[in-house]
Amino acid sequence: MRPATVRQSALRAPLNAFLGTEANVRLLRILTQTAEPVTATQLAREAGLSAPGAYQALEALRSAGIVERIGRGSRGQLRLRNEHPLAPALASLFEAERLRVDRLLADLRAAVKRLSPPPRSVWLFGPVADGADAFGDPVDLAVITGTKDIATVTEKLASEAAELGARHDVRVEVRGLTEPDLENLPVSERATLGRSLVVAGLAPEVYFTRVGDHKPRAGAGKRSHADHDRHLLRFAALVADRMKIDPTIIDRALQHVRRRLPAASAGERKELLEWERVLRTMSPRRLRDFLVDRGPRATRLRQTLPFVDVVARQERERILSDPGE
Missing domain, CATH: 3.30.460.10 (Beta Polymerase, domain 2)
Known part of the structure; x- marks a missing residue:
């Protein structure tokens, strides 16, 4: 698209600056749904943007007055400036x-x-x-x-x-x-x-x-809930074990959750948002313990495990097909 030839009033048309690029829209979508301040690096990752592109867009949004920085230097975080008169309207639009x-x-x-x-x-x-x-x-x-x-x-x-x-x-x-x-x-x-x-x-x-190759199993509908829970627990245990060696598993799971959120139903979205909080806030050690916890919350969340490409295909196949104990 060619640049505009006539400048418009920033007071009358601030949305030109707020929503003028896809990078701006992606960042504002996240910020309107995030209560706590976040770093520019995290925003870039969540929005699927390069770091330079995100920094440039965030600086433009900050200059326009809709985003504010909390703190200074590399440790500074950003959030939506809720005092701006159009902040509630933007939040409503993304909602x-x-x-x-x-x-x-x-x-x-x-x-x-x-x-x-x-x-x-x-x-x-x-x-x-x-x-x-x-x-x-x-x-x-x-x-x-x-x-x-x-x-x-x-x-x-x-x-x-x-x-x-x-x-x-x-x-x-x-x-x-x-x-x-x-x-x-x-x-x-x-x-x-x-x-x-x-x-x-x-x-x-x-x-x-x-x-890995999604070949159907005969009589798939006959597995009981107890069998399914047991298989998921065994799978989660393997994920927890891999996590000791490769902590990047956590970030990959977080990206998987965020990719699915836009198309998720209300019920699935609730589970995904809970996984997002778990992955973002728990230490690796606490997360490993949580994955194999037998309490009601961990058992419920294991139904929607966001860990993909963590366990080798042969092991996944064995876990899902083996009747177990």
């Missing part, structure tokens, strides 16, 4: 952005509940689930059901999806799959489905024995 996704997912879940016969699972997959979608990309849904019901369930959900897509100004595409279909998918498609967000029913990892 509306987040709620749009929450409402879409809530409507999708309501549509799935109306289906008869009910599907076994519905997943949101593809670029939206990965947080990498562009304007015009569809919201991709996979509906998993039995062979006898596949045509009926897929057609009904596609009809519902078309209506709510028009209401939310998005395009929703539905793909019907049976468990035999899952077994015959190419490896790349299995990997894509393995990163899905759950709209309803069983999570992909329940179907897929192999976290």
Whole structure:
């Protein structure tokens, strides 16, 4: 875009400076949702920006009066300047952005509940689930059901999806799959489905024995909650053990959480935000202890472990397929 040829009043049009670049928008999105001051380095990492780009954008926002620095020098931290008259409006704008996704997912879940016969699972997959979608990309849904019901369930959900897509100004595409279909998918498609967000029913990892290549396991739906908890505890123990050798695992998990947040449902967002606080505030030693804690909070959060690519494929496969003790 060419530079503006006529200068506009900073008093009348401050949003030109606040929202004038994508870097500014990314940083303000984080700052409006962060109560505590944060460092420029942390903001750059969370926003997916280079350090020089983030520093330049933050300095522009500080000069415009919407961001303020707390402290001095390299230890200084930044926060939204809540005293600015437009700060509440900016916070409301980013909250509306987040709620749009929450409402879409809530409507999708309501549509799935109306289906008869009910599907076994519905997943949101593809670029939206990965947080990498562009304007015009569809919201991709996979509906998993039995062979006898596949045509009926897929057609009904596609009809519902078309209506709510028009209401939310998005395009929703539905793909019907049976468990035999899952077994015959190419490896790349299995990997894509393995990163899905759950709209309803069983999570992909329940179907897929192999976290690395996502090959479905026969009779996936028969595992009990106790079995699932036991497998997750064993997996968490391996992660904790790796963490002693490679502490960068924590930062990778934190980035994984933050990538998933924009497309998360209200329920998943709550869990992800809790993981974000755990990963950000616990010392490595305390985090290792927490991962294998048998208390209710740790047991609940293990259902959404954010650690990826930490344990070798063969070990993950063994953990998920081994019936254990």
